[in-house]
Amino acid sequence: MRYASALAANPAATYRQIDLVGRGAGGDPHALVGLLYEEGIAALRTAAWAAERGNYAVKGERVARATAVLFALEAGLDFDKGGQVAKTLGTFYYGLRGDILQAATGIDPAPFRDAANSLEEIAKAWSSLKAG
Numbered sequence: 252m253r254y255a256s257a258l259a260a261n262p263a264a265t266y267r268q269i270d271l272v273g274r275g276a277g278g279d280p281h282a283l284v285g286l287l288y289e290e291g292i293a294a295l296r297t298a299a300w301a302a303e304r305g306n307y308a309v310k311g312e313r314v315a316r317a318t319a320v321l322f323a324l325e326a327g328l329d330f331d332k333g334g335q336v337a338k339t340l341g342t343f344y345y346g347l348r349g350d351i352l353q354a355a356t357g358i359d360p361a362p363f364r365d366a367a368n369s370l371e372e373i374a375k376a377w378s379s380l381k382a383g
Contacts, residue, residue: 281381284327288374291320295351295367299360314355317366321348343373 294317301310325344328337347366354362 280327281377284324284377285374285381287320287324287327288370288377291317291324292367292371292374294320295363295370298351298355299363299367302358302360302363305358311355314351314363317351318348321351340373343369 294313298310298313298317301307301313321344325341328341330337330341333340347369350362351366354366
């Protein structure tokens, strides 16, 4: 019964986790990267929201999530096949992680929004690759 109680404690978080796992179960690498972008952007926007409201626990949790997503994106780069694009993305992810971690010590939500906007631009470009 403890398991059910844990799920009921935060139904929205439980649904999001189930939704993320379900959408990623297909194994399409392009779609999985898209999900990582979605998750990173959402985490950064929530960190900004939490910073505005002084909710430092949520801010910290979302910063940790965003940095984990950026690590996953960087780890997935194929430098042999991706060439200069992979190197540029690796540098971008690394720099963005640094910006986020630096912003985590402050109370200004703007750096989190800026990071989310930057990541969203990359996500849109990534999405257009599949469409094109």
